[in-house]
Amino acid sequence: MAQSKRYSERASAHTNPTAIRLFQIMERKQTNLSVSADVTTKAELLRITDAVGPYICCLKTHIDILSDFDHDLIDQLTALAKKHDFLIFEDRKFADIGNTVKLQYSSGVHKIASWSHITNAHIVPGEGIVKGLAEVGIPLQRGLLLLAEMSSAGSLATGEYTLEALRIARRNKEFCIGFIGQRRLEGLIPVEEKEDFIYMSPGVGLTSKGDGLGQQYRTPREVILDSGCDVIIVGRGIYGSGDTVENAKTYQKAGWDAYLERIEK
Numbered sequence: 001m002a003q004s005k006r007y008s009e010r011a012s013a014h015t016n017p018t019a020i021r022l023f024q025i026m027e028r029k030q031t032n033l034s035v036s037a038d039v040t041t042k043a044e045l046l047r048i049t050d051a052v053g054p055y056i057c058c059l060k061t062h063i064d065i066l067s068d069f070d071h072d073l074i075d076q077l078t079a080l081a082k083k084h085d086f087l088i089f090e091d092r093k094f095a096d097i098g099n100t101v102k103l104q105y106s107s108g109v110h111k112i113a114s115w116s117h118i119t120n121a122h123i124v125p126g127e128g129i130v131k132g133l134a135e136v137g138i139p140l141q142r143g144l145l146l147l148a149e150m151s152s153a154g155s156l157a158t159g160e161y162t163l164e165a166l167r168i169a170r171r172n173k174e175f176c177i178g179f180i181g182q183r184r185l186e187g188l189i190p191v192e193e194k195e196d197f198i199y200m201s202p203g204v205g206l207t208s209k210g211d212g213l214g215q216q217y218r219t220p221r222e223v224i225l226d227s228g229c230d231v232i233i234v235g236r237g238i239y240g241s242g243d244t245v246e247n248a249k250t251y252q253k254a255g256w257d258a259y260l261e262r263i264e265k
């Protein structure tokens with residue numbers, strides 16, 4: 001099972017270039033932390049990114065919440081990704097028919113596919129959404145995560161819906177590198193040989209249990225060790241209060257310690 005293997009071993013066995021890069025970065029920097037910097041100005045996003053850059057494997061963005069978005073921001077984020085050695089994941093949560101998401105991914109103001117190594121999609125529209133995104137993403141060697149589960153209370157992504165995400169990913173392995181979810185799913189339907197999906201899990205907090213708007217938090221240990229996920233996604237737990245750099249270091253250590261405990265089990 002993938003969860004008992006080292007990230008480096010998984011890098012050597014994988015075929016998707018983005019998945020390989022992510023695993024290599026995780027091993028090199030000893031981090032399974034992705035910071036979600038959900039702020040609304042370019043200056044704040046760049047400041048947080050430069051501060052947490054050394055401690056993360058991946059920066060997660062919501063590019064459409066920025067009130068002063070411009071292409072210089074993309075140039076600067078790309079430069080920071082090179083400087084600190086991390087990937088960029090635009091959390092766009094595509095949710096339309098294949099033809100529409102293809103345009104949303106490649107075009108518009110944000111031109112997401114041109115700079116974001118990873119993006120994600122809901123499976124509500126069916127498999128066509130993956131086919132549409134893949135037409136843009138595969139030639140650029142990008143990776144896609146499917147939302148198999150959500151961290152929010154009352155999420156409808158459960159049961160058969162969640163299993164369908166796994167089935168769709170299995171049929172589209174060249175582009176689907178994994179899931180946004182709360183736990184590894186492979187145990188639920190038979191595992192196929194040489195299959196290795198990356199599980200990124202949001203809703204992670206060491207002190208808070210929720211935010212009053214439905215978000216629910218678990219600790220890095222619960223996410224990585226108990227649920228077998230690979231990457232912890234942390235937002236307000238890092239930039240919300242206190243010292244951003246110290247918080248990033250704390251989550252990096254908690255996530256990495258849980259991973260070491262998992263592979264040594």
Ligand code: S5P
Pocket residue numbers: 036038062091149150151152180202203204215233234235236237
């Ligand atoms: O199920 C989900 C999926 C995602 S991608 N629950 C989530 O919270 N997210 C995202 O993770 C959400 O959009 C936000 O950007 C981040 C969590 O932020 P936090 O401040 O609650 O840690």
